[in-house]
Amino acid sequence: MPYSPAPRKRRKDARPSELSAAALSLFVEKGFAATRLEDIAARAGVSKGTLYLYFDGKEALFKAVIQDGIVPVVAENEAIAARHTGSTFLLLEKLLDNWWAAIGQTDFAGIPKLMVAEARNFPEVAQFYYENVIRRARTLVGNTLERGMAEGEFRRMDVETTIDVIIAPILMLLIWRFSMANCQSSEADAGLYLRIHMDLLRQGLRASQV
Amino acid sequence: MPYSPAPRKRRKDARPSELSAAALSLFVEKGFAATRLEDIAARAGVSKGTLYLYFDGKEALFKAVIQDGIVPVVAENEAIAARHTGSTFLLLEKLLDNWWAAIGQTDFAGIPKLMVAEARNFPEVAQFYYENVIRRARTLVGNTLERGMAEGEFRRMDVETTIDVIIAPILMLLIWRFSMANCQSSEADAGLYLRIHMDLLRQGLRASQV
Amino acid sequence: MPYSPAPRKRRKDARPSELSAAALSLFVEKGFAATRLEDIAARAGVSKGTLYLYFDGKEALFKAVIQDGIVPVVAENEAIAARHTGSTFLLLEKLLDNWWAAIGQTDFAGIPKLMVAEARNFPEVAQFYYENVIRRARTLVGNTLERGMAEGEFRRMDVETTIDVIIAPILMLLIWRFSMANCQSSEADAGLYLRIHMDLLRQGLRASQV
Amino acid sequence: MPYSPAPRKRRKDARPSELSAAALSLFVEKGFAATRLEDIAARAGVSKGTLYLYFDGKEALFKAVIQDGIVPVVAENEAIAARHTGSTFLLLEKLLDNWWAAIGQTDFAGIPKLMVAEARNFPEVAQFYYENVIRRARTLVGNTLERGMAEGEFRRMDVETTIDVIIAPILMLLIWRFSMANCQSSEADAGLYLRIHMDLLRQGLRASQV
DNA sequence: TATGAATGAGTATTCATTCAT
DNA sequence: AATGAATGAATACTCATTCAT
Secondary structure (H helix, E strand, C coil): CCCCCCHHHHHHHHHHHHHHHHHHHHHHHHCCCCCCHHHHHHHHCCCHHHHHHHCCCHHHHHHHHHHHHCHHHHHHHHHHHHHCCCCHHHHHHHHHHHHHHHHHCCHHHHHHHHHHHHCCCCHHHHHHHHHHHHHHHHHHHHHHHHHHHHCCCECCCCHHHHHHHHHHHHHHHHHHHCCCHHHCCCCCCHHHHHHHHHHHHHHHHECCCC | CCCCCCHHHHHHHHHHHHHHHHHHHHHHHHCCCCCCHHHHHHHHCCCHHHHHHHCCCHHHHHHHHHHHHCHHHHHHHHHHHHHCCCCHHHHHHHHHHHHHHHHHCCHHHHHHHHHHHHCCCCHHHHHHHHHHHHHHHHHHHHHHHHHHHHCCCECCCCHHHHHHHHHHHHHHHHHHHCCCHHHCCCCCCHHHHHHHHHHHHHHHHECCCC | CCCCCCHHHHHHHHHHHHHHHHHHHHHHHHCCCCCCHHHHHHHHCCCHHHHHHHCCCHHHHHHHHHHHHCHHHHHHHHHHHHHCCCCHHHHHHHHHHHHHHHHHCCHHHHHHHHHHHHCCCCHHHHHHHHHHHHHHHHHHHHHHHHHHHHCCCECCCCHHHHHHHHHHHHHHHHHHHCCCHHHCCCCCCHHHHHHHHHHHHHHHHECCCC | CCCCCCHHHHHHHHHHHHHHHHHHHHHHHHCCCCCCHHHHHHHHCCCHHHHHHHCCCHHHHHHHHHHHHCHHHHHHHHHHHHHCCCCHHHHHHHHHHHHHHHHHCCHHHHHHHHHHHHCCCCHHHHHHHHHHHHHHHHHHHHHHHHHHHHCCCECCCCHHHHHHHHHHHHHHHHHHHCCCHHHCCCCCCHHHHHHHHHHHHHHHHECCCC
16 A cells, blocks of 8 residues: 555644744734734634644744744755856855745745844844844855856855845745735736846856957 | 033933933834833933923923934935935935934944834834935935936936835844844945945946047 | 903902802712822812912812702702693703703713712711702602693503613713713714604603594 | 432523523623623633634623513513503502512612613614613503503603603613612612602592692 | 634834923 | 912724634
């Protein structure tokens, strides 16, 4: 018999992530304080009490949302970089593609805005996020840049600044989408935006070819 | 001895901005929902009830904070651009300097983070902000770019994208300062950051001089 | 010089009754608790603080409204009775007419409803009202009935019950007017109501004439 | 041992009427505005929050108190009239007896005073009360009078006026009990009062028997 | 495991009252 | 005498959390 774990069992295991998914979408939508546990429970299709079977409370839910959300993607990107061979710029593109598929097009896309909004109220979670997401992501990009420079594919440049130039537009894209985007009459085209960004980088990074 | 208006009167006139200043700093620090009116009152040195003499309630206070905070600076910058003569890049620098003095180094610096955090809960205020701050600021930068291109000082480029490239790092600087900045061990040097930004722009914008 | 006291002086003397008149109309309209001192002041055309120059506070205002409102009319009616000669039923009619002119067609008309609504919250005022209005009015009507019976104009009957029969409809008329009257589509005709009431009494009270 | 439903469940079903009973007694005692939700909860033996599980708020509680309180008794009286045979005056007595047992001797007795006091602040509830209690009660009495006249038991008379004569004293009895009654030294005897009222009616209504 | 009834601490808001001018 | 800015106690209502079933 190939597969088919008992549905009830699968349900039980899936619960926590169902719950934190519901929490994430509401936290992103309304902010932490303005989200009621009752709404999270309702969106997950369980009762309020059930939340407490899996999480210690609202704060714990917030931490879980942040901590479980993005870290795996960072690790995944680190793995991608580790096994990559060939053009460094192609690696940058791979990293962006993977990040876009795993974050940008999922509910996790709301996390940066959420984290920005709540960092001061949850310094401990912010610290965790800084060390496990931001720092690692910057290191990854930084290493990639250095690899490109070492191989002569990229021109020499200040690494920290260039990391900012690479990451900031991507972050702004997400933050914008979960804050002011509704105010624009015309829908922004995220795919186009990212392509332009990468095009600029392709030119901007490469060693000048005389 | 010149005259001095009755203190009571002077107080009355000053109150609204004292109150919204206190509100701003707390909203930025803890978010809208997590800020208690009592704390705002305490920070402004008045009682809870006094807030209601000047503002209709917490939401009205939020609107006032946003609407009164930044718009004057936008207008100021528009005026600066209108009367500027000479190098277009110099104008860009002037605009940045003024904005940095009037926003970046005051409590208003927290507004972008606040607006990002609360935009979804106050769509009406977000709309106001979009139209009176964001759109006007973008138009101002866009016109400046076009002026530079028309005069041959800047190379030809896609204006909308370039506006993003100019503005996004400045926004990120502020958003970062009011969210994750505490997580870094080393203090970031905003002045340096902006100087590098302008240096990159100076090179990136100018028409290639063969 | 016939008259013309200084207008300012007249104003000063008139203040308290202007204030309690404003208070009465609002108390009647919305009840004691739901009436804000600010509204009373506004209706009287003065500032909130001025109320405290003439009354000790909201309760004092309530007491004044009740105590100053109706007692004079009771005294007036007692005087009418004292100097009346002739048909006793005519006296009853005079009393009703006077009461109707001095109470029923003025703002004082709202006092019975107000007193009913607030008696339990102001037992002291209620006691005052009971002794100085209700008891005296009942005594007056009772004495009149006894006079009519003594002179053979009215048939013998239980006095206390008859007092009720005479007074209750008049009270109900006022209470109704200040409570449910707005619910009726057709305007009630108070004058007609009272005339029918008196007609019934004329028949009901008179000694049967064989 | 017969079964016994879970106490929790039994509680749940009983709660709303426990709560509105507590609310009624306090509203009658102190008026709507002067009654604190906390006191209602305390009198019902629950916490403040529990009220909100069953009612949307203070106003909803007020509406429930009025709407659920008296209407059933009106319906009951209509049924009594529908199936009555025999003397019409006996029917009047039955109606009074039933009303006295179901209203006059229960906490519902306070509703007329409450409704009078709050009608202006709750026009919608007042309208409901007018149409579902007052109008129906008057119609019931009016039909009874017409039946009596048609059968020759009652003399011919103006129906609307007579309805007033029948109902007003009963209303006054209740209103009095919940307002000024405490001011009297001697306890009024409601039973006696009603008996006298009916005696007067018996004489007043019957067709003169020559 | 899951439920949802019950709780009560926490907060925005109102408004009678005071008092410097 | 008159003002109205300021106060802070009072209260309706919310919602995270608990726990008996």
